[in-house]
Amino acid sequence: MRVVLAEDLFLLRDGLVRMLEAYDFEIAAAVETGPELSKALAELEPDVAVVDVRLPPSHTDEGLQCALAARRARPGLPVLVLSQHVEQLYARELLADGDGGIGYLLKDRVFDADQFIDAVRRVAAGGTAMDPQVISQLLSRRSQDRPMGVLTPREREVMELVAQGRSNAAIAAQLVITERAVAKHTSNIFGKLGLPPSDDDNRRVLAVLAYLDRG
């Protein structure tokens, strides 16, 4: 799997390259500025891009803007965005096109290599990887609303993992329950919240995120 990596701090870039290579990814390019990233995304056609939000030369949200522009040129181009802070505002912009293949994680998540690599693979396959912090922010905002109150604690737990983009199998493994139980919980959640049921993992995530983000 070919990866384009954009990160301006040498130590982090080097660390990410090593980690990705250790998990058999092929690094198509590891760049440090916005213009270089745009060029690499346009020319190298990677399977997935791992991008830091803040990049030189402007040190603003250049990485995010480059990624969004590349996705406009090539809809569905898988992009995993990394940042020192997560903002719902950015998550919303990334998810806006509804094409999937989006990841948005805190840089801390690279501490857990297995989970991080799992997120990269999920995004590359057209799935979603949302940082738990984004989800908890969304949930805290919705907590006073009635519809969220009707979920049982376990259903809430499942919903958080669904919103992060995990598959039924991964949720089952994490909560130590059977996949069938997860499927039952999710169909309950969708029923209670009035969302259209869907077997497609990615559409399911987007539905939940859109629901949480509403209002």
Added chain:
Amino acid sequence: MTVFSGRLRPAALAAGRGLFLSVVGLPVSITLFVLAMLSVAFIPLGIGVLSTPTVLEAVRKHANQRRLWAMTWSGVRIPVPYRPLPKGLRAGVTGQVERTTLMLRDPATRRDLQWLLVDMTAGTVLAILAAALMIYPVEGLVLAAGLWRVFRDDPYWYGVVPVDSQTSGIAALALGIAIFHIGLRTSGPLLRAHFLLAGTLLAPTRDQELAQRVRRLTETRHEAVDTAASELRRIERDLHDGAQARLVAMGMNLGTIEALIEKDPARAKKMLAMARESSAEALTELRDLVRGIHPPVLAERGLGDAVKALALRLPVASEVTVELPGRADAPVESAAYFAVSEALTNAVKHARAERVYVDLHHAEGMLRISVTDDGGGGAVVGSGSGLSGIERRLGTFDGVLAVSSPAGGPTMVTMEIPCELS
């Protein structure tokens, strides 16, 4: 007809106010002037020292009342020029002597007294004219209606018309109507002229303005320096007690792990997990600290999006409208951001609002921000409150803050900061 009635109301109002100013204002001005002169004259005798501050205080109140009317009645802005008295003046006779000296030394005092003189003469004439042009015509009407009969033998001079018959009475009415038409057009401007005249003496001179400005700059500079210093202290403390301490603990753990790794790999593994956890906690603390110093979204996107991101983090519904064609200077953006942040925190925490509205726009060289909530109201700008902190912080940029928060709500905090966008 509509043009006429549209003019009648303001003209009649101006006439009434002119009458009021001459009837009430004139005696007060005369009394105060006489008292002030006497009081100053008696200073060598000692009595004057005791009475002068009180009398001058009264003069200032009288002048301030006129400043207020100038603004509310004619839209003439007359700034207040007085030097503030230093805090902690001594009580008793010595304090009174100090107060007298300070007030007499203030050039505004001399100008106040000059104004009293002008107000008694030219000022009063203008006010009376504003009133007379609307009232005098009424007399013409009454004469024509039948009052002329009283003057059948001895003609009464209404303006230039000797009234002694119905015909001359009607001539008086014609003259009255003419004057009335002049009054319709000039009563308002005459009242305004009265206030403009007052303004020439009551407004600060260029020197006074500059002195005031220097005073204000000194104050805000002190506050800015204080704020910066206490911020640095807070950051130092947070780093010292937080991230720094965690890194020390982590280093210690790693040392232990090194020693354990061959003897007791299982425990070493457990400690590694702990070390990873503390590094994650250190990161979280640093992230919060950074957010408090300069929020990352502000650096990446500017004020509008930073406020939007802030509103999204609130546990209540929010509406943010932004109309900023460019970005302000970084310090202004930062001050504005933290001001909005504080106002929002107040709305959620103290007013227990369920909905907040934030509006940001730039017009006439001003960044204007309003934060409105549907909460319980009752917010005040007082010592120690977050709002006075905002006020100080905005003061550095000549920005101002106004709070409207009746008990029961809603609360509206408005801020204005002069700045250019780039």
